[in-house]
Amino acid sequence: MGKNTARAEATRKAAEMRAAAARKERQQKQLITAAVAVVVVVIAAVIGLVIASQPDKAPASANSAADTAVAKLGSLPAAAFDAAGKPATPNAIPQKLDGGKVLKNGDKPEVLYVGAEFCPYCATERWSLVAALERFGNFSGLTTTRSAENDGNIPTVSFKDSKYTSDFIAFRAVETQDRNGKQIEQIPADIEPLFKKYDAPPYVDAQSQGAIPWTFYGTNQTVGSGVPIQPFVSLTDDTAWTKIVDQMMTGKGDYGQPIMANANAITAQICTLTDNKPSDVCASPAVVQTSAMLKK
Structure with missing residues (x-):
């Protein structure tokens, strides 16, 4: 009975460790995804500013x-x-x-x-x-x-x-x-x-x-x-x-x-x-x- 109890306890702890590891992995993925999203937003904002700073395309260029x-x-x-x-x-x-x-x-x-x-x-x-x-x-x-x-x-x-x-x-x-x-x-x-x-x-x-x-x-x-x-x-x-x-x-x-x-x-x-x-x-x-x- 004592052995069975110890085995069950070990199984439970192992399950908890696997669950904790899975949670950590999910958190890391979420952090990476969030970081990538931030980078994408920043890049898009920079591109938008560059485009906005450009003058409208003229129907015919100067000195043309x-x-x-x-x-x-x-x-x-x-x-x-x-x-x-x-x-x-x-x-x-x-x-x-x-x-x-x-x-x-x-x-x-x-x-x-x-x-x-x-x-x-x-x-x-x-x-x-x-x-x-x-x-x-x-x-x-x-x-x-x-x-x-x-x-x-x-x-x-x-x-x-x-x-x-x-x-x-x-x-x-x-x-x-x-x-x-x-x-x-x-x-x-x-x-x-x-x-x-x-x-x-x-x-x-x-x-x-x-x-x-x-x-x-x-x-x-x-x-x-x-x-x-x-x-x-x-x-x-x-x-x-x-x-x-x-x-x-x-x-x-x-x-x-x-x-x-x-x-x-x-x-x-x-x-x-x-x-x-x-x-x-x-x-x-x-x-x-x-x-x-x-x-x-």
């Missing part, structure tokens, strides 16, 4: 072929504007505003623009605005961008941080949001009342109230773009800007012709503000032809 193409916008030949002719659609013709008055910035008439980088219609309209305004002065600081990825992804330029100088006309542009919808500029206090008054009924239909792009000439305005966006949707790689500008240099093609024809409409409107100066621009064949489409 896109920038080289945009630099050519200051030397568009007069023959290209004439080759494009007048716009095919009346949407490109600025709307006459009853009671509208020419805005002044110092001693120069002023043109206003409100848009946003995400907006596909702003994307196409900017090409024409730049082409037209370069006939009266010079831009600096234009940058390449695209409309929102899920809204055409259309290659264009941005007026944010750009400057415009001219002996004939003043130009102010506001890009309210970037291509991701983040606010980057506020509409200035002196422009906002005009925007709210004229980009609303009865000057536009109720569904278009507040629509962009809004280009304001004081006596006339354009809401939307005179350039169709569909041809531009297929331009998905970094050669897009070169393709567009190359066609603008000729005034022909699916991109060049509508952009430059729309630019002729903008030019004709600006000529009404500058007393038809410079004369070589305002008396050019395509501008004279397009001027006949303006409402007096």
Whole structure:
């Protein structure tokens, strides 16, 4: 009986030792698992910080072929504007505003623009605005961008941080949001009342109230773009800007012709503000032809 008791006691102790060893092994595994999890979390956090610190991928890199193409916008030949002719659609013709008055910035008439980088219609309209305004002065600081990825992804330029100088006309542009919808500029206090008054009924239909792009000439305005966006949707790689500008240099093609024809409409409107100066621009064949489409 004593031997049996001793044997049972030994068996019990052995079982306890095995159980204790198993518990210790489980605890060690849990500690290792927890340590690994902590390491993974730390690594993920570091990677997240690195990614967050990187700037958003630009639609076209600095000093790229896109920038080289945009630099050519200051030397568009007069023959290209004439080759494009007048716009095919009346949407490109600025709307006459009853009671509208020419805005002044110092001693120069002023043109206003409100848009946003995400907006596909702003994307196409900017090409024409730049082409037209370069006939009266010079831009600096234009940058390449695209409309929102899920809204055409259309290659264009941005007026944010750009400057415009001219002996004939003043130009102010506001890009309210970037291509991701983040606010980057506020509409200035002196422009906002005009925007709210004229980009609303009865000057536009109720569904278009507040629509962009809004280009304001004081006596006339354009809401939307005179350039169709569909041809531009297929331009998905970094050669897009070169393709567009190359066609603008000729005034022909699916991109060049509508952009430059729309630019002729903008030019004709600006000529009404500058007393038809410079004369070589305002008396050019395509501008004279397009001027006949303006409402007096």
